[in-house]
Amino acid sequence: MSADTEQYLVKQEPYYQPQEDEIELYEAAYAERLPVMIKGPTGCGKSRFVEHMAWRLGKPLITVACNEDMTASDLVGRYLLDSEGTRWLDGPLTVAARIGAICYLDEVVEARQDTTVVIHPLTDHRRTLPLDKKGEVLDAHENFQLVISYNPGYQSLMKDLKQSTKQRFSALDFDYAPSALEASIIAKETGIDEEKATRLVKIGETARNLKGHGLDEGISTRLLVYAARLVKRGIKPRAACRMALVRPITDDKDIVATLDHAIEAVFG
Template identity: 55%
Template sequence: MTETAAQAEPYYLPAGNEIDIFERCHEQRLAVMLKGPTGCGKTRFVEHMAWRLKRPLITIACHDDLAASDLIGRFLIRHDGTQWQDGPLTRAAREGAICYLDEVVEARQDTVVILHALTDHRRILPIDKTGEIVQAAPGFQLVVSYNPGYQRMLKDLKPSTRQRFVAMDLDFPGAEQEMEIIRQESGTDHATAHALVTLAHRIRSLRDRGLAEVPSTRLLIATALLAKNGIPVKEACYAGLISPLSDDESLVSAMRDLVDATFL
């Protein structure tokens, strides 16, 4: 769990009207669901919107072992007795922060259910262990994200949960936008950014050949940073782009061939 209050504007290049939709949702106290592939900018978008709306941001990385008490809070044993400690979701509700649950489908269903009362007109969070009912402060907003590519029958949100959110579909940016993002984030030159985006588009076409995850904009930025800081560009691609994607020898070989063809 991380809590941030950005001082400098987190760089984000919009692909459509997602900023306007998010702002209207915040005004109307509507929860937001972000859907999109890994590394397409969902987290950066939330960071940018928190800065834009001047709200603190509490980020929670969801996983299989995430329990309701991890979000709500628990009693801690002290030398002089027990003391209640708010969890990140409770703190966000009290403080009027934006609470961002990253990859929410990874959390258990019984954990996700506790979000329901915060995502409708009630905007409350009942704390069973203390009997308190926390009324969400003005400015509180719940945002969740997930990667539809990872959906499975046992890893999906219930319809009763999904319909409590305004959903936005995010994807990798267009070629020109992705080039600009890489240049801004890494400081690399136009030619390198163009070549990396061209390479990424070629590799993304391998999804139908068994590649589970295609290269994200995040990986392209990491590769550009390596190349800009002295690593030969092909080696930077092998380490920053190819190796993280797969261990399958045939796929790795095919991707390395694409690197060699791109950077002659």
């Protein structure tokens, strides 16, 4: 394995607790080099799962956080001017296709649709990446795999994946873990006791029940971990919850009051 490839390896095992058969399914998809789409709400473990699978398979991982300003050149590459003249610089998608990495496009729907079209030739029998500006058609390495994620419940009709893109992928549905498992994950991640972790999950469930009734998104597992880390640091649970769970997700005074009341009820 080359030094260029080595730098993208996930060196330490990212902790991940499976909910169903997603590990087995992903391993089968990778064995066939099928592109994979991972769908689920914010902070439910999508990125952690991809990192865990890259570690589990021993494959390099290149992650791209997609945004609305991202261009096709940001993914594929561009010519740059330096003191020696003009040189080509591969983008992350091109690097992944060259070295045989898993390329993970996180929240791909945030990218412009004219940008996501560039992935199409990599997701069918061709497994190629046209580098139009360079006049090259890159054949993807045999180990290359494309993985994308997005949150279908959060997107508007104007920011959804085209059917022509969706139907190029196999897909896994993710959601927040059942309460007992989520509490176990939080305890393992942070070192707080299961009893406190269970209380944090109750607050998270209260917020998730408000989704569509004043909240665009509920409290993620990620935020519950943040709160647990503050508690572990010695911050009082109620203050930790207000800081990590409530204030980041809403400015609505009524919702804040409702969630603060839930915190008082659980940790009062």
